[in-house]
Each structure stands twice: as C-alpha cells, then as structure tokens.
Amino acid sequence: MYSLLQHSQITWEIRYQYFGLVKSYYQNEITLYDFKKKFMERYVSADECLSLLESKQVFFTPCENSLYFEILISDIESYCQCYSGQADVDESVNDIGSTEFKNLLNEIYQEMKLYLNEK
Numbered sequence: 001m002y003s004l005l006q007h008s009q010i011t012w013e014i015r016y017q018y019f020g021l022v023k024s025y026y027q028n029e030i031t032l033y034d035f036k037k038k039f040m041e042r043y044v045s046a047d048e049c050l051s052l053l054e055s056k057q058v059f060f061t062p063c064e065n066s067l068y069f070e071i072l073i074s075d076i077e078s079y080c081q082c083y084s085g086q087a088d089v090d091e092s093v094n095d096i097g098s099t100e101f102k103n104l105l106n107e108i109y110q111e112m113k114l115y116l117n118e119k
Contacts, residue, residue: 003050005066005067007050008062009060011066011073012062012065014046015069018039018042021039021042022108026109032102065115068115072111072112075104076105079101082096083096083097
C-alpha cells in the first residue's frame, strides 16, 4: 500500500508533464501513437524512480492531492493497454478504438483541467 502512495506522489510531481501530454493529444498536436509512447515512457520512468527510492530506503509523505491524480493517470494507462489499433479495423476485437480512446481521454483531460485549475 505504501508503494502506491509513493508512486502517486511521484506522479503528482510530474503532473504538468502528464497534463501537457494529454493536452497535446486532445488538441491534435501529437498522434495517438506518439501519445501512447510518451505517456508510457513517463509511466515506466515513475515506476523506475519508485524502485530506486525504495532500494535506497527513501520514503516521503505524499500530499493528499496526489491520490486522485494517480487514479486519472492509472485510467489513462489502462486505456493505453486496451488500445491496439485493431478495433479500428476489426470490430470483433475486444479493444477500444481510436474514437473511444479519444473520448475517454477527453473526459480525463476535462477532469485534469478542473483539478489543476487550468483553462
């Protein structure tokens, strides 16, 4: 449980990187492929950072804002895992399509804007 709290704080520390990435995708400045790649790089680097901190026995108290933001980021990670591009070609594939991905990300983008007081 404590690892989850630590991970949420690391995610919170780079919240504007995540927000900028979601915003860039929402505004069609980057492709879905580039979004997934950059998002997963950040997500994995947060995991690596957590592993390093834990190996050095560095612990900190996460702020309460980090917990809700972690949920949003975890949702995006799940959407990235569920999108393979195959549903756009074959409706029988049990994945989300690019339109559904964009709609789901739009919902999170709107929540992030409110949560981070962005316009």
